[in-house]
Amino acid sequence: MAAPRPTVVICVDHAFVSGGQAKVAIESALGLAAHGARPILFAAAAPVDERLTKAGVEMVCLDQHDLLGNPSRAAAAVQGTWNLAAARALADLLARLPRDETIVHVHGWAKALSPSIAAPIRASGLPALYTLHEYFLFCPNGGFYDYQTNEVCHRTPLSPSCWATHCDSRNYPRKLWRNARLTVAQRLARLPEIFSDYVCISDYQQQIVGPYLPKRARLHRVSNPIDCENLGRKSDPATGDVIFVGRLSAEKGAFLFAEAAARAGLRPAFIGDGPIADELRTRYPQARFLGWLPPDRVRAEMRAARALAFPSLWYEGQPLTVLEAKAMGTPIVVSDICAGREEVEDGVGGLWFSSGDVDSLEAALLRLKDDALVARLSDGAYDAFWRDPPTLDRHVERILAVYAEVRERKRVERREECLQKMALPSPALREKVASRSEVG
Structure with a gap:
């Protein structure tokens, strides 16, 4: 019997293509819908990409500003640290979805959603994974990069040296706020810990983030989808700028x-x-x-x-x-x-x-x-x-395989937890209960 197609809650800051991160999240949602899954795009900032509406993809868009577009710096700072509206809306959404068929896939949080999304995801008990488009989960400015010296930064994130260094693209107060936000994300919200699985989009990226991932996290390599027509080899390649x-x-x-x-x-x-x-x-x-x-x-x-x-x-x-x-x-x-x-x-x-x-x-x-x-x-x-073209169809096939693995592992964990709570003395009875739970 074929495995049921999942309900996938795709969390991303923007409901429109604002860059590579949103582009991949939106196109992944479109591809999942075309493959029979049930994607739900959860985003903070409007407008909604019209392709999502045409494809019938379910939307939860909060119609908020992103941090750079917010006319109030104070409001942006509060939203970026803890977006209470996003936490409440995500909690409401996750509470009404089928527990055994749903997975949460986060593509981005740093430009609008904030670390607050950790609380409802953790409370839901649903399996969750994260695609590493950038490095905001581990580095205050998201790039392991010093924008003042235009060099890669090798300092330990949130170390005394990190706090003392102005590496932000704008100003030092903004760097201090970003350090504070990452402290909230890691130590208060414990955002990195809610993801049992991480998707790397390149092997090189895996080498960069490997030391910072939670110890039990599993890594998956899934390329971003590319929408290109095969035009054949160039007939006159040595032209142009x-x-x-x-x-x-x-x-x-x-x-x-x-x-x-x-x-x-x-x-x-x-x-x-x-x-x-x-x-x-x-x-x-x-x-x-x-x-x-x-x-x-x-x-x-x-x-x-x-x-x-x-x-x-x-x-x-x-x-x-x-x-x-x-x-x-x-x-x-x-x-x-x-x-x-x-x-x-x-x-x-x-x-x-x-x-x-x-x-x-x-x-x-x-x-x-x-x-x-x-x-x-x-x-x-x-x-x-x-x-081996990384087409949208191939991307969706590979990400569906990751979803299936994550959901199966979660199902086994729940079964084991149930059996441990029952503390059944008979191995035969344990096996009988387990088989019934699989059927159910």
Whole structure:
């Protein structure tokens, strides 16, 4: 008999695509619905992605601001520390769902939901897992990254050195608030402990977070889903610009790419926007700035590009743009310190360069002036992606297998707890009760 499809409560800050985290949560919900499961998206911030409504996905959206969008800093600080409305709404939702068929899957909490979601999940007794899109469960600023020095941070989170260091992208008071919030999440809410299972989206990421996970936590490797059409190998790959796709911010390496391209005599193209956009335009007026584009336009630009530059200075999780470029048959120049390198075999589907080293990145860009090399890297990137493409269907199949494992383990634990409470003296009687519980 086939296992029943689960009810999945997907918790995420935004009910719309605000970044990679929300994109994966929403597309996972759509995929689960298409596979016959019952996804329920629980989010704090509106608007609701219209695709969810069209697909009949159940929604609980609180119509709140996220922390950055809240007009009141004081209200944002309170909401970010303990979102009481979210805790109450989640408790109400979980209380009315079938106990033996429901699982809670958290994709994000740090931008709107807050650590308060731990209380209703724990009280429900439902199995819960967490996808590690970023590192807010373990690092105050979510990235193990010092935004003041533009370097990876190796300090122990919440240590005296961590408290004393201004590493926030904005100001030191905000860093202190984030430290306080993580203290609440870890020591008061005990948020990391409610998840029996964690989903890593890259092997490299697992190495980063491994030391911080609860001792009994189980890890699963499930790639993010990529929605791309197989267009075949490029017929003329050695054309177009080297492009950057993503948020224009210092930690993404945008300045590094612009400077290396200028030294290499290339005209860089930027797709995206962000806090350093104006400064980039001023310092590098020769560059093309296209702003944010619709997904189909981004894919078209990727397909036409000579290469994608992914010069991120922080660890990342599993960069979607790297995977999308591979699907298009576009080589990738990637930093050797970020998780994106896992998707690029150096010299096969792209080139690695030393993180933060403008000379190393310049050398890689100069190599891309070789048309024959670009053609070979293009074929390598395309073949590597389509050999085992992380499509939405494959993502859903793998995540459903994880759900089944987690639910089965929870069912066995409940059965054992029941038998221990009954303290039955006869092994035969214990076995008889166990078999009846399985049937029931």
